[in-house]
Amino acid sequence: MDHPDQTDSFEEAAGERPFLSNYLLFLLASTSASASEEFHATVRAHGLRVPEWRVLACLHEEDGQMVTRLAPLALAEQSRLTRIIMQMDARGLVERRSDPEDRRRVRIYLTAEGRALADDMIARARDHEAELLSVLPAGKGEELRQLLKEVHAKLTARD
């Protein structure tokens, strides 16, 4: 039945597996989007936009970071992050202080309110992650985490 020498239209050839559903960049983007969406609903329910939550998480990890360092971590472009920080500042979640070592730099610090919110959201993020992983066969989640850490490291190594 299969005469590969005849039907080589490339598109519908016999042994082809579908491209899209196996394409790594698609799987990454799509999985990231659907996995994140659930939690992002929680984020918005707490009056935060997604990049604001990311900033809180980054500062929770290390307070007083500069805008330029925060931007890639929060997956936001610099000018966008500047504005987000300004709004968070206006709202009293963070505080901007010029770095005395280098006055070009602006370092961002959590306020008490910001820290409280960050703590709360981080706890929720942990819970959500646990719940997310629970739909997978045991161990798979950690396996995925480790692989992603590896790839992520390789990719960000070559700046």
Add this chain to the structure above:
Amino acid sequence: MDHPDQTDSFEEAAGERPFLSNYLLFLLASTSASASEEFHATVRAHGLRVPEWRVLACLHEEDGQMVTRLAPLALAEQSRLTRIIMQMDARGLVERRSDPEDRRRVRIYLTAEGRALADDMIARARDHEAELLSVLPAGKGEELRQLLKEVHAKLTARD
């Protein structure tokens, strides 16, 4: 030196591993972003915006899809996709035809030019993916792909 019964500030406690760099949603989003960025440069170099490339890839896989089906696949919201399609139509990459079975539906078809571009870009995507995977120890890439397919399936199963 370490008296865990004293310094339990939760934040800087002894055995804590960093949250962010182990947080699955962060790893997914950040890895996806940096992995995609390289290829997206290629996409733009060919005069396409990222969602346009995604539409081409989706149609290459299955021509004549409806807008509503295309939107989640191309990771774009419906009204956004409508406009993107309109531009691609204006540019001659796709064609919109009302579905005779259900005249609310608009089905999108690749034009000859669109198909040629899609074929070309898919080939480049394959190449880029191979190159991307080559920075990983052999096998790791496929392992990652399989895990992502699993998680992706689980996540999209519960609509």
Add this chain to the structure above:
DNA sequence: ACTGGAAGCATGAAATATCATGCAATGATC
């Protein structure tokens, strides 16, 4: 010290995205 260049952040104008809603076609219920 002086000059050129780069780093760090801010900002205006233009491009995009989103949200709610509109409209048309279909399906379901009685």
Add this chain to the structure above:
DNA sequence: GATCATTGCATGATATTTCATGCTTCCAGT
């Protein structure tokens, strides 16, 4: 087969994002 709800797509108003560029501060070389 009239009515009401729903699906599918389009669209206007608004909000967000981006791009280029400006301004300031620092650094390197001279």
